[in-house]
Amino acid sequence: MAVIKNYSCEFCSTTFNSEEKATKCETTHRKPLKICSFSYQPKSFFQTQNYPNIVRIEFEDGIIQSYHIL
Numbered sequence: 001m002a003v004i005k006n007y008s009c010e011f012c013s014t015t016f017n018s019e020e021k022a023t024k025c026e027t028t029h030r031k032p033l034k035i036c037s038f039s040y041q042p043k044s045f046f047q048t049q050n051y052p053n054i055v056r057i058e059f060e061d062g063i064i065q066s067y068h069i070l
């Protein structure tokens, strides 16, 4: 019986056949540093109006990404 060993990226759960590949995948994921800003829709728009519909996050490499509720 052959034993097959796989390695999984801790961040995206992609599986690899070597530890080196999984470690390399983990190093590609940028980690969030802080929330730069956020905004809300008017109260009458969505059921989720108590939560921001747009959040801008700064990542460890200085890039700022915007996340929107669909």
Ligand SMILES: [Zn+2]
Pocket (backbone or CB within 6 Å): 009, 010, 011, 012, 013, 014, 025, 026, 029
């Ligand atoms: Zn990954």
